[in-house]
Amino acid sequence: MDTAAPPETTGTDERVIGTLSELADLVRGAETLYLRYSCGFEADRGSTSEDGESGLALPGLSVNPLTPEQWWTRPLEDWLARQICQYRHLAEDEERFPWVLTGRCVGRGPDCEPLLADVKPLGRLHEDLLHEAGRVYDERFDTGNLP
Numbered sequence: 001m002d003t004a005a006p007p008e009t010t011g012t013d014e015r016v017i018g019t020l021s022e023l024a025d026l027v028r029g030a031e032t033l034y035l036r037y038s039c040g041f042e043a044d045r046g047s048t049s050e051d052g053e054s055g056l057a058l059p060g061l062s063v064n065p066l067t068p069e070q071w072w073t074r075p076l077e078d079w080l081a082r083q084i085c086q087y088r089h090l091a092e093d094e095e096r097f098p099w100v101l102t103g104r105c106v107g108r109g110p111d112c113e114p115l116l117a118d119v120k121p122l123g124r125l126h127e128d129l130l131h132e133a134g135r136v137y138d139e140r141f142d143t144g145n146l147p
Contacts, residue, residue: 014041015123017100020077020132026122027066027076030102034063034116035083037090037098041121048117051110060106060115074140081136088130099124
């Protein structure tokens, strides 16, 4: 992997988000943002998610919220690291990567995750950001501790 600073855009004018700080700035400047691990916007365009256990089609794309809940009093970067790391195993499939999006919430999935329609992609997360999020998550959270 190239360790140079991530480019602002790819050849398709897709924004690449390189640091937690940059992602935090994006989240602060928007109403509600989400994260999705998939083959990307083009692959998801016009499709919806499916519930793997029941086989039922869901009314939108399954996403994870990047905008924190009002009860969250820790730094925004902590929330973002946690949200990124909760589903990072989905990126183990080389075809999948995390990307940021917004859209209209049309329901909740079987794990109570938001389901979005009218999706607008805002950028993808650079691998350096994934490593940074993992480091922050491991350092600042008691991972695996149940309430």
